[in-house]
Amino acid sequence: MRIVVTGAAGFIGSHLAERLHRDGHDVSGIDCLTDYYDVRLKRRNAADLAAAGIPLLKLDLAEDDLRDALGDAEIVYHLAAQPGISTTTGFAAYLRNNIVATQRIIDAVRSSPRLQCVVYGSTSSVYGAHATDTEDTAPRPTSAYGVTKLAGEQLALAAWRDQRMPCCSLRLFSVYGPRERPEKLYPKLIRAIHEDSEFPLYEGSEQHLRSYTYVADAVDGLVAVLDRLPKVIGEIINIGCDTQITTGEGIAIVERIMGRQARIRRVPRRAGDQLNTLANISKARRLLNYAPRTLPEEGLRAEVEWFKTNVLGMES
Numbered sequence: 001m002r003i004v005v006t007g008a009a010g011f012i013g014s015h016l017a018e019r020l021h022r023d024g025h026d027v028s029g030i031d032c033l034t035d036y037y038d039v040r041l042k043r044r045n046a047a048d049l050a051a052a053g054i055p056l057l058k059l060d061l062a063e064d065d066l067r068d069a070l071g072d073a074e075i076v077y078h079l080a081a082q083p084g085i086s087t088t089t090g091f092a093a094y095l096r097n098n099i100v101a102t103q104r105i106i107d108a109v110r111s112s113p114r115l116q117c118v119v120y121g122s123t124s125s126v127y128g129a130h131a132t133d134t135e136d137t138a139p140r141p142t143s144a145y146g147v148t149k150l151a152g153e154q155l156a157l158a159a160w161r162d163q164r165m166p167c168c169s170l171r172l173f174s175v176y177g178p179r180e181r182p183e184k185l186y187p188k189l190i191r192a193i194h195e196d197s198e199f200p201l202y203e204g205s206e207q208h209l210r211s212y213t214y215v216a217d218a219v220d221g222l223v224a225v226l227d228r229l230p231k232v233i234g235e236i237i238n239i240g241c242d243t244q245i246t247t248g249e250g251i252a253i254v255e256r257i258m259g260r261q262a263r264i265r266r267v268p269r270r271a272g273d274q275l276n277t278l279a280n281i282s283k284a285r286r287l288l289n290y291a292p293r294t295l296p297e298e299g300l301r302a303e304v305e306w307f308k309t310n311v312l313g314m315e316s
Contacts, residue, residue, distance in 0.1 A: 001226065002114070004073040006030045006105070007080030008056055011179045012121070012172070012215060014045040016077060019219050021054050029056040030069055031080065036089075037182050044310065045179060061101035066108040074114050077222065078105055079121040081152075083181065085143045085272050094148040102152035110165045117233060118156055118167040119225055124211070124240065124277050126150040126171060131211075131277040135171070135236040143272030153236070160234045168232040170222060173240025173279040177215035177299055178306035186300065189251060190307045193258050198265040202273065206248030211240040211279040214294035214302075224288035231287045240279025241292045253296055257304050 003020050007013035008029025021027045029049060033042050046056050057069050061080055070076060082089065082097035102120070109115050124131040125146035126139040141147045159165035180187050192199035221239035225232050245253075255261050284290035 001074045001116075002026045002072055003075040003077065004028055004030060004070055005077045005079060006061060007121075008049060008054070009033060009042040009046045010079065011181055012175055012218060013077070013079040014049060014179060015177075015215050015219050016079065016222055017049055017054050018052055019223060021052055023223065027054050028069075029054060030059050030061070031056060032060045033058055036083070041179070041182065041311070061104055062096050066104060070105065070108045071112060072114055073109065073112070074116045075226065076105065076109060076115070076118045077121065078102065078118060078156075081121070081149065083145070084183070085125075085145050085270060087270070091144050094144045098145075098148035099151050099155070102155050106155060106159050106165065110159055110163060116166060117225065117229055118165070119222065120153055120156045120167060120169040121222075122153045122169045122171040122236070123149050124171055124173040124238070124279070125274065126153065129273075129275045131173070131274060132280065134280050135238055135283055142274070146272070157234065157236075166229070166233045168225065168234065169236045170225070170239045171236065172218055173211040173213050173238065173277055175213050175215050175218045177303050178310075179215070180303060182311070185247065186250070186254060186303055187307060187311070189254050189262060190258070190304055191311075193255065193260050193262050194308070194312060196260075196263065199262045200267045201264050203266050203269045205269070205273065206246060206251065208247045208274065209244045209276045209278065210247060210250070211242065211244050211277045212250060212296055212299070213240045213279070213292060214299035217241065217292035217294050220292070221284060221288060221290045224290055228288055235283075235287065237284050237287060238279050238281050239284055239290065240277070240281060242279050242281050244278045245296055250296060250300070253300050254304065257297075257301050
């Protein structure tokens with residue numbers, strides 16, 4: 001199939017593009033290579049894609065003409081976004097990169113005769129502080145990120161409801177693993193332990209419960225859509241791990257792997273953070289035969305090794 005992945009130089013997008021290419025699909029990527037985090041990491045991902053024979057177009061989804069890049073796509077995986085909960089990112093960036101960009105993708109493909117599905121990469125953040133229920137639960141986001149990702153999701157589903165533009169939305173839960181963004185919990189923790197520097201931990205967050213989902217398991221869910229399109233068009237599906245650990249337990253696992261304890265410094269709680277996520281994946285099991293397999297110890301060991309080789313190695 002002819003597949004385009006947006007955000008292909010990012011964390012999940014690069015893994016997805018490589019997997020689709022290995023599966024024999026005709027894959028290309030789109031990425032703007034923004035400087036939200038170290039662009040060198042995105043360029044390394046882009047180099048890995050190029051080495052695999054996956055072309056990457058540098059385009060701004062909110063401004064550039066997308067017709068040539070998307071016009072012949074059968075599947076579009078839309079993973080590009082303004083990510084995360086940040087005290088330094090203004091609302092305008094979330095509006096531009098999560099809502100405007102999504103609408104422009106919809107406008108570019110809605111009349112394409114080849115289009116079979118736009119797969120929207122959504123997030124558990126749309127549920128709000130407690131993300132434990134089914135997809136039928138009313139969303140209650142507590143952050144600008146969650147609000148604008150929910151809006152993007154509904155733009156795609158509105159195009160399906162009104163004009164039968166085929167789409168589905170997969171809500172991803174706390175994805176981690178190699179290539180994870182450097183401002184996320186585990187990369188920051190790994191660096192702090194390696195450098196024996198202080199690790200800032202939001203007050204009370206060690207008790208937060210999370211469905212940490214290894215990136216390969218998340219990609220399995222994304223790819224499973226391709227063989228089940230008639231079942232998933234118009235649907236919202238949770239993709240995550242249906243077991244949970246506390247953030248404190250995750251920190252302890254990384255400490256064991258690295259053989260050193262973190263020097264934790266408490267900082268004030270972060271507004272909009274989630275307190276409890278537990279992916280209800282009964283619908284994903286039924287529609288996609290989805291079954292996450294990776295235990296936290298295994299996934300975090302892979303992330304630690306990747307970080308040491310690729311991030312710390314890049315800086316040495």
